[in-house]
Amino acid sequence: MRKLVHFSGGALFVVATLASTPASAPAQGPLQGQAQAITNATGGRWGAMAWSIKTGETLFAINADEPRIPASNNKVFSAIWALDALGPDYRFPTDMLITGPIANGVVRGDVVIRGSGDPAFGYPEYERDPMRPVRVMAQQLKARGVRVVEGGVMGDASIFGDSLIGPAWPQDTQGGASYYAPRVSGLPFQRNLLWITVRPEGGRVVTSESPAGTGIPVVVQARVGGGRALATRRPNGDTILIRGQVARQGRYGVGVANPALLAPAALREALIAEGIEVRGPVQVGKTPDNATLLHQHFSMTLGEMLPKLNRDSDNFFAEHVFKAAAAKALGQGTYEKAGEASATFYVRTAHAPNGQLYQADGSGLSALNRTSAKALVAAMVYAHRQPWSNTFHESLAIAGDRRGSMRSLFVGTPAAGKLHAKTGYIRNVRTLSGYVPTAGGDTVVFSFLYNGSNTSGARGAQIQLGNLLVNYAGR
Structure with a gap:
């Protein structure tokens, strides 16, 4: 037959x-x-x-x-x-939760963003604005009358365990710093790259990062000039180095050592943009059992x-x-x-x-x-x-x-x-x-x-x- x-x-x-x-x-x-x-x-x-x-x-x-x-x-x-x-037809969920009650416009705890490994979350090729999914999450909190988050924003990538690079990967992956093979995370965001904009200003090189507030060290060793700049990270380190010469504004993506920092940093940035005060820092951890689910983002199939x-x-x-x-x-x-x-x-x-x-x-x-x-x-x-x-x-x-x-x-x-x-x-x-x-x-x-x-x-x-x-x- x-x-x-x-x-x-x-x-x-x-x-x-x-x-x-x-x-x-x-x-x-x-x-x-x-x-x-x-x-x-x-x-x-x-x-x-x-x-x-x-x-x-x-x-x-x-x-x-x-x-x-x-x-x-x-x-x-x-x-x-x-x-x-x-x-x-499976769609990866990315969850927003809170670890405490909302009282008088204040979240008495942390906001948590928990991943299921969605590689398209905040992915530039699919999102004209990679921040859009976290902006929606921030708007959901604002719609509930939230003005202040007493704690911080926590990223939960635990679904994939602690190994972030594959065994015996070739050296040119640079420990997950390269674009073609970034580190793997249960909570991905924008290909697990930190995007760094560099530009000359007043005779020196200044930088800005997207998302902001990750706590990832960025050290500028470049100077203003007509040459070429590079953004690198050592395979076993977390510090990103900007080297070379900068004549005009440029943008560089570097695979980070701990990708689970990116999504909570982006959500914290989005909350602040919505006028919500966030008193605590960005952190990585496991969602408490008593956390309350407020919103889910679903990926493409x-x-x-x-x-x-x-x-x-x-x-x-x-x-x-x-x-x-x-x-x-x-x-x-x-x-x-x-x-x-x-x-x-x-x-x-x-x-x-x-x-x-x-x-x-x-x-x-x-x-x-x-x-x-x-x-x-x-x-x-x-x-x-x-x-x-x-x-x-x-x-x-x-x-x-x-x-x-x-x-x-x-x-x-x-x-x-x-x-x-x-x-x-x-x-x-x-x-x-x-x-x-x-x-x-x-x-x-x-x-x-x-x-x-x-x-x-x-x-x-x-x-x-x-x-x-x-x-x-x-x-």
């Missing part, structure tokens, strides 16, 4: 209700020799597999059971786990976020989605326990081979991540058969499409506009896993994992393999 599923990229896919799975499929297939010749030409260590959805047949398998470092193909696991655990994770290969979104799935499964989303929970899900639910996958983080930055091609194919076959299949398909990059990470791949080839997949690249790793409709009316699920120094050659080989599949007309 078969059903047809439409994908917005224009292709029509066949979903077979077969009992067969990639884990139980034969080792080789009709394209084995051609695929082997393509991969042999690059050297390095390959793990590759292509599997027919329509027939349950392996088209080729090259070291498909051997775990490799997946780079950003790891995001496939994060997305599918989250879709299954949370659902495509998980399904709407996933293109950021898969199509654009955004590490920040991937880490938060991964930890949110872990929190749903375990009660708290920690790196220490999430990897085992993810592997358990895929072995039990998606019938991935036992011992062939481990997620050390959600994005694929960690050198400790491992998966076989067979485990990735099993996960994608599982996703293809779920009610949220289209959501997952549409989150992937399309070959040759300028909107995603495959904008320069497969251009001018038969696979352009048809093959859609997740790319992956870190040093000595080049990966590509996804789906492709074939000339014979089939849908093939594939995973091409390369570990070795010839990543340029591997990229060319992956393009050849993709076109081999799209041109396949069957036996």
Whole structure:
């Protein structure tokens, strides 16, 4: 029995209700020799597999059971786990609470902002004014007649535990100071960056911060001049240094050491802007059991976020989605326990081979991540058969499409506009896993994992393999 599923990229896919799975499929297939010749030409260590959805047949398998470092193909696991655990319509809540009563316009305690890991909270790409969500919270308090907060504003990021960077992340992440891989928090705000505006004024360099009042040290070592300024933070420190020369106003975003300070600082700033006096400082802690919920902000849906994770290969979104799935499964989303929970899900639910996958983080930055091609194919076959299949398909990059990470791949080839997949690249790793409709009316699920120094050659080989599949007309 078969059903047809439409994908917005224009292709029509066949979903077979077969009992067969990639884990139980034969080792080789009709394209084995051609695929082997393509991969042999690059050297390095390959793990590759292509599997027919329509027939349950392996088209080729090259070291498909051997775990490799997946780079950003790891995001496939994060997305599918989250879709299954949370659902495509899930919206992350961010709560505002108070720890004491409101009496005569005074909050007799702290205001708390508690997160659930929403990576889009205050995110500049989605909010023209990143302060808007906290301004709404401040307005809610003002509408209740609040004039004074006797305490301070506390941020609760405890849903994700204390580990803020993934294990064995590369040095260029700078301990979460970099834009491409900021630290991870149960209470994110504006990509967990402190934005610093610098400008020359009266012969010296002055700064302002957004949000204000975080207590994060900013030290100006720059001078007025015609050169270039930099804003940096040492990987294991919290002080942000402004260095170089400043000729005109500029703005810099730096990933902070303790991201849970940002949202409460922003809320405190918004409360003050609404004319509410806040007597206490910004702090980080756990919400008391007797706190009263006053307002909830809800994010865009998980399904709407996933293109950021898969199509654009955004590490920040991937880490938060991964930890949110872990929190749903375990009660708290920690790196220490999430990897085992993810592997358990895929072995039990998606019938991935036992011992062939481990997620050390959600994005694929960690050198400790491992998966076989067979485990990735099993996960994608599982996703293809779920009610949220289209959501997952549409989150992937399309070959040759300028909107995603495959904008320069497969251009001018038969696979352009048809093959859609997740790319992956870190040093000595080049990966590509996804789906492709074939000339014979089939849908093939594939995973091409390369570990070795010839990543340029591997990229060319992956393009050849993709076109081999799209041109396949069957036996």
